[in-house]
Amino acid sequence: MSKPVIVAENVVKRFDEVVAVNDISFAVNAGEIFAFLGPNGAGKSTTISMLTTMLRPTSGKLFLNSHNVAKEQANARKSFGIVFQDPALEEELTAYENMLVHAILYGIPKPEQVPRIEELLRLVDLWERKDSYVKTYSGGMRRRLEIARGLLHHPKVLFLDEPTLGLDTQTRNLLWDYVQKLRDNEGMTIFFTTHYLDEAEEVADRIAIIDHGKIVATGTSKQLAKQTGTKTLEQAYLELTGKGVRDETSLANNGLNVRTAMRNRNLR
Ligand code: ADP
Numbered sequence: 001m002s003k004p005v006i007v008a009e010n011v012v013k014r015f016d017e018v019v020a021v022n023d024i025s026f027a028v029n030a031g032e033i034f035a036f037l038g039p040n041g042a043g044k045s046t047t048i049s050m051l052t053t054m055l056r057p058t059s060g061k062l063f064l065n066s067h068n069v070a071k072e073q074a075n076a077r078k079s080f081g082i083v084f085q086d087p088a089l090e091e092e093l094t095a096y097e098n099m100l101v102h103a104i105l106y107g108i109p110k111p112e113q114v115p116r117i118e119e120l121l122r123l124v125d126l127w128e129r130k131d132s133y134v135k136t137y138s139g140g141m142r143r144r145l146e147i148a149r150g151l152l153h154h155p156k157v158l159f160l161d162e163p164t165l166g167l168d169t170q171t172r173n174l175l176w177d178y179v180q181k182l183r184d185n186e187g188m189t190i191f192f193t194t195h196y197l198d199e200a201e202e203v204a205d206r207i208a209i210i211d212h213g214k215i216v217a218t219g220t221s222k223q224l225a226k227q228t229g230t231k232t233l234e235q236a237y238l239e240l241t242g243k244g245v246r247d248e249t250s251l252a253n254n255g256l257n258v259r260t261a262m263r264n265r266n267l268r
């Protein structure tokens with residue numbers, strides 16, 4: 001049995017009267033690709049923010065790479081990389097400069113910086129545009145640059161919060177191929193959210209479904225289908241979370257809070 005690298009024990013997060021995360025427990029093993037699925041407002045981003053030290057749980061415990069996230073923040077932070085739902089790039093720098101600043105911040109050894117930046121910018125097809133300012137980039141290009149940046153320091157655990165939102169099929173495929181390669185070659189553990197159920201079905205070793213802050217099912221795509229008496233992950237998902245559209249949406253400024261926390265963290 002491989003050791004769990006991400007552990008949540010009875011984690012609760014309240015925002016005043018809103019219980020965003022309501023007593024969740026799970027464990028993700030080393031080298032696993034784990035999908036965290038749920039409707040808007042289910043508590044996915046809040047969970048990622050707690051795991052990545054940007055929010056404190058109201059109660060419960062979180063461990064990352066065996067470090068207690070609340071008590072050993074610095075060690076926990078060294079263990080992960082993250083790609084946000086909402087890109088946080090420096091507009092007044094070029095793509096290449098954005099990558100270089102990040103490489104320096106994360107202490108990537110100098111001889112590795114240039115080749116790794118080139119590898120990743122080529123991966124997301126931005127190498128030819130590396131010297132353009134980010135402020136001239138389209139939405140899709142920004143997203144691709146953020147993904148490249150999140151992968152730069154080859155962390156032990158990679159969190160991806162809706163990384164493929166709004167990307168074309170070709171770029172989505174490239175991203176997941178690369179993520180699988182990182183897992184295969186480096187044993188990286190991947191925790192991601194997506195609304196594209198086909199991605200989760202294809203890429204994830206295991207899936208947890210969260211709804212109204214509670215985990216309603218965990219297992220392989222096949223197990224979830226079997227458990228719900230359905231044939232596909234999408235059918236299982238709809239069976240577990242209902243067919244009604246949620247008017248509840250995650251807070252628009254959630255990404256901004258995360259961004260501010262990230263900046264503060266980088267300045268420390
Ligand atoms: P998801 O990522 O699954 O769409 P979130 O984790 O962003 O969901 O949000 C879960 C719930 O917590 C939602 O009801 C959302 O409105 C609420 N929430 C998230 N962040 C905050 C915050 N900073 N303050 C108050 N409520 C929040």
Ligand code: MG
Pocket residue numbers: 044045046085161250
């Ligand atoms: Mg979210």
